[in-house]
Amino acid sequence: MQAELARPTIGPYTAAKGALRNLTRAMTAEWAGEGLQVNGIAPGYIHTEMTQKLVDDAEFNSWILGRTPARRWGTVADLVGPAVWLSSSASDYVNGQVIFVDGGLTAVV
Template identity: 50%
Template structure:
């Protein structure tokens, strides 16, 4: 049962000091940026990814910034490995916050996307989110406390040519956020999403390198620029903290206005 918050120092509502945060797909890109931001804010971050070497490199980079993290290498689409890893992490301490960030993409017209490629995108972006949330939420329910943040996308609600696999997977992420809220909110678990617009990462470099697509994006986005990865950190801190204790089933869009207007 919710016991209430103190408003004697409202800044403390955003305090994430000591919270154990598992971030999937945290070896680079958005996941790494969120790990850096939450770690700098005092959270105890656990980096996940499939590649142990990549995670070790990310851990070393964070250490250079004075941020100590743990790593847990496993594939979110491998249910057995996932269950084992979550149990091991929980044995060391509770997962207070889960950030489902692991994902991949394949661009192209439907006729050029193989069934295997489509399954790979859905397996990581949608099935992996489901499996990880299922494994972690069981423990959160026992404690009657927890937060799950699903990294969605502007393409959770907008379609775009060449993005049928990715947009389908991210629409699934947004709708699972809503359904998970209905199922778990009564156990004092807040399930929300963050929907980034266009941020420069390994997955979006091809767009940046395409002059026509770059011109379209600048015209289409009211802010007329790419988002900087650190601009996602505030949303993650808010949704990881007590400040969002009555925010549930919401997808917070961080896109420079891209999805709010008709654009050019």
Template identity: 55%
Template sequence: MTNLFDLTGRTALVTGSTRGLGRAIAEGLGGAGATLVVNGRGDAATEAAAAELRDAGYDARAACFDVTSETAVMDAFATLDADGIDIDILVNNAGIQHRQPMVELSLADWQRVIDTNLTSAFLLGREAAKRMIPRGRGKIVNIGSLTSELARATVAPYTVAKGGIRLLTKSMAAEWTAHGIQANAIGPGYMLTEMNEALTSNPDFDAWVKGRTPAGRWGRPDELVGTAIYLASAASDYVSGQLIFVDGGMISVL
């Protein structure tokens, strides 16, 4: 019987995959058989991450480029084309956070978060789809958030960006599913990542997360892997435009 979750022979580009959620997802896809294209903004960190993955037994290469730059994204895909590398799976994971009340928020900080968390997914998705459509297949996995559905004070640009991810995913599905491309999203709950260190080290916030989450704890980055493999594999060939929350049940309760 064919293994629906086998990614052997597929190549996955995971943005923001030098650490955190992106690194965990990349390792998970690699473990399922995918060849990995590791992305980050810094040459040294990106090359080091790719080398570490290779040392761990994965087939990985580095692709250092700024996901918020249209020119850089287009050039990156042109380089992959020239090297004969087809991206079968795109995971739009790159993201940043900025916590500040809206009345104090500068336009520059607003734009920086929107560009990194939302516009980059459009740019990468567009370039990937241009190549997936002629092949008649492809998987796009966008990383959303609990804030794709609900808001919290002081993180307005992040909330707007992640809400946009939800509808960008549906728009991708509306236009590209007919071409054999499935576009879906994952909405992580509160995860133990470097980006959340300021929150995990705050006793009051830590207690709030644990009390608010039915699972009673923070999530681990590796707990996104199963959902990512599912959405990247043949197991989800009739699933498109969906957002799956991996949040310990948090979004389901008052």
């Protein structure tokens, strides 16, 4: 999500995510003519071992639940459908896109 949004204190992380989003576009511009598809998946806040401390932080967890239209953290399983779709012929004309799997967080202000 930080490819689309920014939060205080994580400027370098946000810059890196934005760079990956634009790299997806640049690779598409260079390689689509060769029949290659280049897309990305941008996960929202996904509950994993790595994010457990954020889930356990009552203030941050409340912010996530209040800010995310789905009113929950994502799971690793939530990423499977988009990955399978992008890997299938159903997405043959999709190129240069970053699919946000974030419970709607980047869709709202």
